Each structure stands twice: as structure tokens, then as C-alpha cells.
Amino acid sequence: MPREHKDPRSPHQKIAADLRRLITRGDLTPGSKLPSTAELMEEHGGVANTTIQKALQMLKTEGLLEGLPGKGVFVRQHGQQPLEPMTFMTPAAPGEPYKWMTEATKRNQAGGSQLIEVEVVQPPLEVAKALGLEEGDHAVLRKQILTLDGEPTELTRSYYPLSLARNTAMMEKRRIRGGTPALLSEMGYPAREFIDELSSEIPTEEEVLALELPKDMPVLVAFRAVYSDGGFPIEVTLMTKAAHRHRMRYRMRVQ
Structure with missing residues (x-):
């Protein structure tokens, strides 16, 4: 028998969670109209009108719903973005743009990147x-x-050994054609192995501001270590994404 546990969330948070799951998993499709407030009140055990309005407002703030005056509340056209890490692991070919841009184009989206900081630091212990x-x-x-x-979709913090990056474009505050993986490959350090650890975490203030997150929204944090020939470590990256906007897709073939 499972141990007894009570949900500590308020009624509107629990209702928002139910509706959010229906949206992100596709049961409520983009463009579909939500039931009326009265119907939602009845469906959720006769809660008050204000409870439903608070739940809907949470999802509007998250960008999952939009209200159209005189028409109702509708699911927005974009839900969770599925991302496949494998598609970004191969460095861009010489002269080609960063993989993030080309993969976005394939999905009929506009990918962009803003380099906000380059500095020499004493890295966190796990890095x-x-x-x-x-x-x-x-x-x-x-x-x-x-x-x-x-729209901001990922805060990326990439660390490189100073001994490896010294006197290279990695030290300069400018974008590198094809990204740092392409530069490292040109330097004789091709990526041979990736080890990813994925966790769901409470965001820091930096992450809330960078990703324009609504209140109480967790983030997905991928901790990636990259190794070159002989198991030589060349990069560690922390990739932070808004949990309500993304899902990770892993494709594995069993021999």
C-alpha cells in the first residue's frame, strides 16, 4: 500500500496542473476552445469562479492559453517543443552556421543566439x-x-579548460562560425563522447530573468560533458530550458 500523502497545492494550482498536462500531451490541441467557466467549475467539483480564473491566468502567463474577448479561452498554437540532443552533437561543417540555426530552419523556425558573457572563472566543483x-x-x-x-528558449553556460582555450577565439566575446564544437574539431579535438545528465530543478534568479519564466515554473537542466580522443575532456555545458516549453527526445537503436 502506498503511503498516504496530501497534495499541498492550492485548488487553482491543481486545476492548472491538470489542464497543463492535457495541453502539453496534446489532448487539448492548439486552437481548441476550453470549456466555459461554469463547465470547468462543475468538472472540478464545484469550485468557485475565482478558482477557475486563477488557474486559467496561470496558464495564460505561461503562454499556453490566450483569451479572446467575446469568444472564450483558447489553447495557443505552440505547445512543448520536442528537442533531440543527438541532432546538435555533430559539429557544423566548415563555413556552415551553428547547428542550432540550421536545425531550427528545418522545423520552419527562426533560431538565434545571443552571446552575453565570456570570462575566465573558477568553475563550479562538478564542472x-x-x-x-x-x-x-x-x-x-x-x-x-x-x-x-x-523567444528565449535556453540559457547555455559552456566551460572549457583555460589551457585549451587560451589564445583562441573562445576567449573573445564574439560568436564563432559553426560554434565552439567546430573550432575544437579544427584544433584537433573532435568530440568523440557525450555524457548527459538531465534533471528538473527550481530555477535561479538568473535563469528566471534570462528565460522570462513565470512564477513557480521548474526548469530542465542538462549537464553535458564532452570528451575527445583518449577520453580527454574538452567541454562541460549546462543547458537550462523552461520545463513547460520543452520535452527531450532520445532516439536509441537496440541491436
Whole structure:
């Protein structure tokens, strides 16, 4: 028997969670009209009108619903964006743009990136360990915001061993044609192995501001370590995405 546990959320949060799941999983399709307030009140055990309005407002703030005066409340045209990490792992070919841009174009979207910071830092402990750094060693941090159709979709913080990045374009605050994977490959450090750890976390203030997150919205954080020939670590990246806007898709073939 499972242990007894009570849902500590308020009624409007629980209703919003139910509706959110119907939207993100496709049971409520883009463009469809929600039942009336009276119908939603009855469906959810006779709750008050204000409870329903609070639930709907949460989902409007998240960008999942929109109200049209005199017509009702509708599911917006965009739900969760499925992303396949494998599609971004191969470096761009010489002269080609960053993979984020080309993959967005294939989906009829406009991909963009804004490089917001490049600095030499003492990396967080888990990053230092993954890069094989000694205590006191430094790394180069390149921080950027990725966008889809003009909306912030990912905060990316990439760390590179200072010994590897010194005197290269990675030290400069400018975008690199094809991205750093292409540059590293040209330098003789092709990516051979990726290890990803995916977690759902409460966002920091930096993540809330960068991704324009609504209140109480968790984020997906992918911690990726990249290794070149001989298991040599060349990069660690933390990729933070809004949980309500994305889902991760992994395609694996069993022999």
C-alpha cells in the first residue's frame, strides 16, 4: 500500500496542473476552445469562479492559453517543443552556421543566439571534476541565450579548460562560425563522447530573468560533458530550458 500523502497545492494550482498536462500531451490541441467557466467549475467539483480564473491566468502567463474577448479561452498554437540532443552533437561543417540555426530552419523556425558573457572563472566543483581540473585551475565560460522565433528558449553556460582555450577565439566575446564544437574539431579535438545528465530543478534568479519564466515554473537542466580522443575532456555545458516549453527526445537503436 502506498503511503498516504496530501497534495499541498492550492485548488487553482491543481486545476492548472491538470489542464497543463492535457495541453502539453496534446489532448487539448492548439486552437481548441476550453470549456466555459461554469463547465470547468462543475468538472472540478464545484469550485468557485475565482478558482477557475486563477488557474486559467496561470496558464495564460505561461503562454499556453490566450483569451479572446467575446469568444472564450483558447489553447495557443505552440505547445512543448520536442528537442533531440543527438541532432546538435555533430559539429557544423566548415563555413556552415551553428547547428542550432540550421536545425531550427528545418522545423520552419527562426533560431538565434545571443552571446552575453565570456570570462575566465573558477568553475563550479562538478564542472571542474568533469574537466579534470586541479584545485585552483580556471576555465573559460561562454554564456549565451538561444532563441526560437524570437523567444528565449535556453540559457547555455559552456566551460572549457583555460589551457585549451587560451589564445583562441573562445576567449573573445564574439560568436564563432559553426560554434565552439567546430573550432575544437579544427584544433584537433573532435568530440568523440557525450555524457548527459538531465534533471528538473527550481530555477535561479538568473535563469528566471534570462528565460522570462513565470512564477513557480521548474526548469530542465542538462549537464553535458564532452570528451575527445583518449577520453580527454574538452567541454562541460549546462543547458537550462523552461520545463513547460520543452520535452527531450532520445532516439536509441537496440541491436
